[in-house]
Amino acid sequence: MSLLDSAVTGAPLERREGLLRGYLPVVLAVLVLGLVPPLAGGSRYLVSVATLLVVLVTYGVAFNVVFGGTGQLLLCIGALAAVAAYTSALLSGELGWPLAITLPLGVALATTGGAALSWLAVRRRLDTIFVGVVTLTASLVVHNLLLGRRELTGGETGLVVQAGSGTALRDPVLGYYAVLALLAVGLAGHRAIQRSALGWAFRAIRDDAEAAALAGIDVARTKVLAAAVASALAGAAGSLYAHVEGFVSPTTFAFATVDVRVIVAVAFGGLGTLLGPVVGGVVVTLLDEVLRPLGQLRLAVYGAVLLVLFLAVPRGAVPAVGWSWHRATARWRGRGTSPAGGR
Amino acid sequence: MLEVRDLHAGYGELAVLHGVDLSVGVGEVVALIGANGAGKTTLLRCVAGLHRPSAGALTFDGAPLAARSAAAIARAGLRLVPSDRRLFPQLTVRENLLLGAHPRRVASADLRRVTALFPRLAERWGQRAGTLSGGEQQMVAVGRALVGRPRLLVLDEPTTGLAPPLAAELYAALASLRTETGITVLVAEQQLPRVLAMAERGIVLERGRVRHRGSSTELADDPAVRRAYLGVG
Numbered sequence: 303m304s305l306l307d308s309a310v311t312g313a314p315l316e317r318r319e320g321l322l323r324g325y326l327p328v329v330l331a332v333l334v335l336g337l338v339p340p341l342a343g344g345s346r347y348l349v350s351v352a353t354l355l356v357v358l359v360t361y362g363v364a365f366n367v368v369f370g371g372t373g374q375l376l377l378c379i380g381a382l383a384a385v386a387a388y389t390s391a392l393l394s395g396e397l398g399w400p401l402a403i404t405l406p407l408g409v410a411l412a413t414t415g416g417a418a419l420s421w422l423a424v425r426r427r428l429d430t431i432f433v434g435v436v437t438l439t440a441s442l443v444v445h446n447l448l449l450g451r452r453e454l455t456g457g458e459t460g461l462v463v464q465a466g467s468g469t470a471l472r473d474p475v476l477g478y479y480a481v482l483a484l485l486a487v488g489l490a491g492h493r494a495i496q497r498s499a500l501g502w503a504f505r506a507i508r509d510d511a512e513a514a515a516l517a518g519i520d521v522a523r524t525k526v527l528a529a530a531v532a533s534a535l536a537g538a539a540g541s542l543y544a545h546v547e548g549f550v551s552p553t554t555f556a557f558a559t560v561d562v563r564v565i566v567a568v569a570f571g572g573l574g575t576l577l578g579p580v581v582g583g584v585v586v587t588l589l590d591e592v593l594r595p596l597g598q599l600r601l602a603v604y605g606a607v608l609l610v611l612f613l614a615v616p617r618g619a620v621p622a623v624g625w626s627w628h629r630a631t632a633r634w635r636g637r638g639t640s641p642a643g644g645r
Numbered sequence: 646m647l648e649v650r651d652l653h654a655g656y657g658e659l660a661v662l663h664g665v666d667l668s669v670g671v672g673e674v675v676a677l678i679g680a681n682g683a684g685k686t687t688l689l690r691c692v693a694g695l696h697r698p699s700a701g702a703l704t705f706d707g708a709p710l711a712a713r714s715a716a717a718i719a720r721a722g723l724r725l726v727p728s729d730r731r732l733f734p735q736l737t738v739r740e741n742l743l744l745g746a747h748p749r750r751v752a753s754a755d756l757r758r759v760t761a762l763f764p765r766l767a768e769r770w771g772q773r774a775g776t777l778s779g780g781e782q783q784m785v786a787v788g789r790a791l792v793g794r795p796r797l798l799v800l801d802e803p804t805t806g807l808a809p810p811l812a813a814e815l816y817a818a819l820a821s822l823r824t825e826t827g828i829t830v831l832v833a834e835q836q837l838p839r840v841l842a843m844a845e846r847g848i849v850l851e852r853g854r855v856r857h858r859g860s861s862t863e864l865a866d867d868p869a870v871r872r873a874y875l876g877v878g
Contacts, residue, residue: 499748506733506744512695513731518719518793519747 324497328489331580335482339475349474353546355587356481360539361564362571362579363488367495368532370574371504372525374420375434380560381444382533383540386412387463387550388448388455390541394465396454401465401545409537415440416533417526424522441557448552460551463544477546484542488535493576495531504528508574570611572618581620585611646671646797646829647692647723652701654684654691661687663853664701669797669831674823676840676861677833678874679850685833686728688850689801692831693725694718705797724795728802728833730786734775738766741774741785745792752792759788762818780811784818791822800832804839812839819843837874841865849874 335356342348361379368376389408393399419440423433448455455461470476495501503524506514511521544550553559563586571582589607593600615622649667653660661684669675679685690696692703694715703710705723713721733741742759743751760767763784769777774785783803790798803819804812816839822828823843834840841847841861849857849870857870864870 502744502747505736505740506747509733509735510731512715513733514744515695515715516693516719516725516727516731517744517747517789518716519744520714520716522714 328493332486349478353478356485357539357543359579359583360485360488361536362567362583364532364535365564366568366579368528372528373508375430377434377438377561378441379536379564380555381441382412382416382536384555386537386541387544391461391463391550404465405541408541412537413530413534417530420526420529424525463548466545471545481542572620575620578618578620648704650702652698654687654698661853672827674830674844676844676847678847683850684853722796724790724793725799726786726790728805730782732774737771738769742788745789755792779806797829802833
């Protein structure tokens with residue numbers, strides 16, 4: 303099993319490769335992203351685009367764990383991030399609490415919220431599309447609360463985040479490395495899940511939930527756990543981003559800003575794959591930047607380009623590259639065509 | 646080991662089981678016989694925790710099953726192999742088997758036992774379960790249940806859709822499993838001669854009620870049973 307192969311198929315399900323090789327894709331991805339600030343040559347603009355990219359990828363990893371892992375369509379990644387970020391901003395602004403308390407509290411609140419939504423969906427036996435409807439509704443509720451409670455949240459103008467001001471987080475480059483560190487934790491965590499018994503449970507549930515239950519896998523518990531992990535990561539990413547920027551607004555976390563990009567990035571990169579969100583996030587960010595001069599037309603072109611990409615690589619770019627690699631190496635060894643386990 | 650008392654179950658307005666009593670003792674093989682629509686599958690799904698009965702009591706090893714999830718029942722040692730097999734189609738034979746003991750790791754001795762029982766599976770080891778033939782899928786399903794070391798193996802029409810030679814192969818494997826391990830089995834079946842050759846006792850279900858019960862020889866000799874299920878008499 304090649305390194306690329308294990309990164310592509312997502313779950314080797316067994317410790318066939320050593321610890322080093324298992325996490326090598328994570329290390330490489332983080333190292334490459336770590337080169338951005340020195341290569342940006344002091345451009346604040348590039349660093350801020352890269353920061354947003356890393357945050358988007360982290361959201362993508364969270365969505366990938368919960369949707370790619372257990373098939374729960376959690377359409378409230380942005381809302382969960384908003385809950386964590388606004389909690390921290392409000393507690394520090396109104397009560398003057400320090401970052402060390404407000405950030406974990408916000409993340410805990412987002413985690414609880416995401417887990418509660420998942421628990422509700424599991425209890426009510428909602429299928430994928432209804433989980434999507436319920437969580438999308440929750441997203442809209444959060445968004446409208448942020449807009450409506452303007453005496454507290456500042457409405458659409460947003461809020462200056464007190465916590466973290468004067469710390470290293472406010473330095474653009476150090477702030478970038480802070481969000482990158484969180485992404486590293488997220489990717490390594492996803493890898494660890496893939497290699498663990500929990501990863502097995504994910505694959506089983508995704509394939510057939512009833513069969514998983516018959517094999518003794520606690521489907522409800524596994525799903526809620528996946529949602530909690532994803533919500534914690536999304537909340538942490540949103541909150542950290544807010545502290546790096548020093549400012550939060552409803553647009554930062556709006557469905558159209560966060561969730562739409564996350565879905566596109568993960569679907570393009572390859573659902574359930576370790577590096578899918580990284581590849582997809584980079585592509586989405588590049589598209590965003592390239593198409594920026596087009597103004598209003600941007601969204602239409604953006605959509606058309608994505609449509610073509612989806613038609614060309616329907617299961618995502620990372621798996622597609624993996625298959626070609628696998629096929630090429632198989633032919634090299636004279637074993638003929640694509641492997642049976644290609645998925 | 647398993648006690649079913651006055652079990653009623655149905656789907657919405659439709660009542661399927663009207664007070665079924667059934668018990669399976671340690672080490673026994675009990676056949677559950679009945680035509681399509683008799684309620685066999687509903688009864689077994691209730692036992693496995695996949696369907697909630699409307700009334701009645703279910704106990705396994707003296708402990709009530711009502712409040713327990715399907716996963717908890719499976720972990721307690723009661724494994725259902727449903728008639729539609731419910732494999733993980735995207736996963737390989739090996740991966741399907743390895744999931745049978747989740748979250749424990751499957752002992753390699755258990756895997757060897759399964760491949761000894763079903764040598765075909767060794768040939769299909771790396772193949773995706775969804776691409777196997779019906780008979781091979783059934784072998785994987787039984788194997789996946791076995792690596793979980795069940796104390797009660799519940800099989801729902803294991804030979805449905807299998808060609809006769811494969812059905813014979815499957816029953817031969819089950820019989821040898823039984824001789825080797827003395828495992829307790831509850832098996833629903835329409836093919837009487839095969840199942841009665843293995844079972845000690847049988848229960849005949851008709852439209853949600855127990856119509857006959859007795860030893861395998863009694864059932865095989867019963868004119869009414871012969872007429873209904875053997876096509877002779």
